[in-house]
Amino acid sequence: MASKANGLFSSPLDEHLSAGGEIGDESLLRGAMRRLAKDKLALLGLVIAILVILVGVFAPYLMPNDPVKVLLDKRLLSPSSAYPLGTDHLGRCLLSRLIFGTRVSLSTAAIALFTIMLISIPVGTIAGYMGGWVDNLLMRLVDILLAFPSLILALVIAGMLGPGLLNVMMAVSAVGWVGYARVIRGLVLSVKEKEYVMAARACGTPEWAIVIKHILPNVLSPVIVLATLDIGSLVLSISGLSFLGLGAQPPTPEWGSMLNDGRPYMQVAPQLMVYPGIAIMIVVLAFNLLGDGLRDALDPRGTDRV
Template sequence: MGLSRNFGAGVAGYPATVESAGQAETVSRGGSAAALERLLQDRLALLGLIIILAVMAVAVFAPYIAPNDPTKVDLQHRLAPPGTQYPLGTDHLGRCLLSRLIYGARASLSTAALALWAIMLIGIPLGTLAGYCGGWVDNLIMRFVDILLAFPGLILALVIAGTLGPGLLNVMLALSAVWWVGYARVVRGMVLSVKEKEFILAARACGTSELGIIARHILPNVLSPMIVLATLDMGKLILAISGLSFLGLGAQPPAPEWGAMLSDGRPYMQAAPQLMIYPGLAIMTVALAFNLLGDGLRDALDPRGNTRI
């Protein structure tokens, strides 16, 4: 509905529109409860959530759960089989595999979470600015996004991480520098759709500032897809961080990290395949859990299947 048509309805039409917006907000609260109920009925999503919470608990309480020091070298027990002292055995330097897996969860999850926050802090504001302002601001931001999208994301992250030097912090910065473009494009598209709605025109006619419209009306309407996208991307980020660590650009010895553990166990793949099996299973399980939860959130928040990420 065009702006002229809204003005043609007269001033009395706006209170009705604002009232309907308030009713929509009330329905939204009820919709949140319904979405939670749908999520709890999804067994696969619940399984993913349970796995994620369990891994997070293990990462948080790693000093109290790990049976041994993950960096302690014991050459007398190198490549030892599972036993009382080392429940999953040891690696080629005699370090406890279980302890390194537990501490590796802390490194992988924390790095992925920090990278995701940085990505969202860059992508969401820029996407909102491009979609809401339009014009030369939109063209400037989106042309820069197009330039970054012209390069393979993982290759570009590999180049940036190699330039900055090895380390989890540099890996996080490299992934954040290339990953935010997807969020900017998704948010821009949603903002372009939302800003033409009647309740936005009503808020503007009632004297709400542009920042107020963005904070109170635009961002809440893009929150649900962003939650789904962020959940799905956690699994992808963990895979990317593990891949860069496997190549030697992430966690450095003797720090325990799943990708680095895969790299350390590669020379012993035939003699001691467990050195690669355990961290590989950990990466696969956590990435799968985030995918299951993300799919469940998408179905719960948008049961009609309108959201496509």
């Protein structure tokens, strides 16, 4: 999945829009779903993503042991029936921590994505619909934020707020909304010139009603669908900040913090870093495969892939 310019996250939406595609047409969406159904890699990503989400939802019922219980007499044990993946440096079950870490990582990414949408949708809609000095003011703010390296900006914000998952979500959201706001503005600019919007305006429909009834329904659906595919990049970003000590704090199981905890034991117990690293890779790969497939399916100029 291609990355946004100067962005911390990646999304298939930008590439589709830059290719000149329109995603509000119902027949186009039906054709996109048919193309997506033929994409084996995208379907594989979808299956893996669903399985990972189910693991996160049912984590309390899947964990064989307490993920935060410290048993110093069981430090760094090899895999066994009681501890299928062994234990960490504090005697905690690795498999249980990985399973519960799935819930923590995915829920954190989902909340961050919701916050990004909560900010970017109003800003992008207002900028695109009102135009003029309002559009210039909001887009210049977006340009200023995009001028900074997003990862560095997120690190600065998280460092100022202090360590913690909530602060990391705030930092990631503060960086991530700008790209979506620009994309939403572009969609609004396109939709507001449609004949049905012009007809509603000619009939004297209030501006707020036009936005709610005609603009947002044709903008939100594709944006929300494609934004959900950004969860892989959000998981990677949040895990990276947690690895640096800015995210989840002990004893909360989170993949990035588990990587950091296992770093001093890399020589004697590499599995402490390998397992959470593999978990992050699987999630990011699954959502990237799904995102690439949806991007290609939404591109009218794309060809069907078998």
